[in-house]
Amino acid sequence: xxxxxxxxxxxxxxxxxxxxxxxxxxxxxxxxxxxxxxxxxxxxxxxxxxxxxxxxxxxxxxxxxxxxxxxxxxxxxxxxxxxxxxxxxxxxxxxxxxxxxxxxxxxxxxxxxxxxxxxxxxxxxxxxxxxxxxxxxxxxxxxxxxxxxxxxxxx
Numbered sequence: 001x002x003x004x005x006x007x008x009x010x011x012x013x014x015x016x017x018x019x020x021x022x023x024x025x026x027x028x029x030x031x032x033x034x035x036x037x038x039x040x041x042x043x044x045x046x047x048x049x050x051x052x053x054x055x056x057x058x059x060x061x062x063x064x065x066x067x068x069x070x071x072x073x074x075x076x077x078x079x080x081x082x083x084x085x086x087x088x089x090x091x092x093x094x095x096x097x098x099x100x101x102x103x104x105x106x107x108x109x110x111x112x113x114x115x116x117x118x119x120x121x122x123x124x125x126x127x128x129x130x131x132x133x134x135x136x137x138x139x140x141x142x143x144x145x146x147x148x149x150x151x152x153x154x155x
Contacts, residue, residue, distance in 0.1 A: 004068070005043040005044070005048065006042075006043035007043075007068070008043065008048070008067055008068060009040055009041045009042055009043035009044075010041070010043070011067045011068070012040060012041055012056055012060070012067060013041040015060045015062055015067070016041075016060065019060060019061075023037050023038065023041075026059070029059050030052070030055040030056055030059050031055065032052065040052070040056070050125075050128070053067075063115075064115040065112050065113075065115050068111070068112055068115055110135075114131070114132075114135065117131055
């Protein structure tokens with residue numbers, strides 16, 4: 001279970017309690033069982049789906065970004081290809097804790113911004129795909145610039 005799911009579940013529970021809703025009332029309101037709500041609030045990652053998160057945020061009157069106000073994402077614990085992770089970590093100097101902190105900080109900012117943006121569109125699947133495709137294409141463009149600049153420098 002990742003920290004992000006635990007934090008999300010804890011935040012959902014806190015917002016639910018702020019609204020003075022019992023787990024039974026809230027589960028009924030978002031059309032799930034109390035067992036599934038318990039899984040959500042305990043951070044079981046298998047239950048988090050966009051449709052469910054959309055119902056939760058609408059019911060609680062908060063955005064997905066607000067639910068995720070945390071810096072719990074750590075690049076070292078993310079599932080990324082082992083080869084990429086080795087290169088990323090290997091290319092950092094031995095005293096890379098500052099760099100890892102900066103990467104984690106920026107990664108969390110990027111993810112929170114993405115989630116806040118898609119929550120504005122109420123999890124409309126086509127718009128989510130469009131936003132994600134745009135972000136990915138911009139990151140790919142930046143990556144290609146780096147490769148182009150590296151090749152130009154080598155010439």
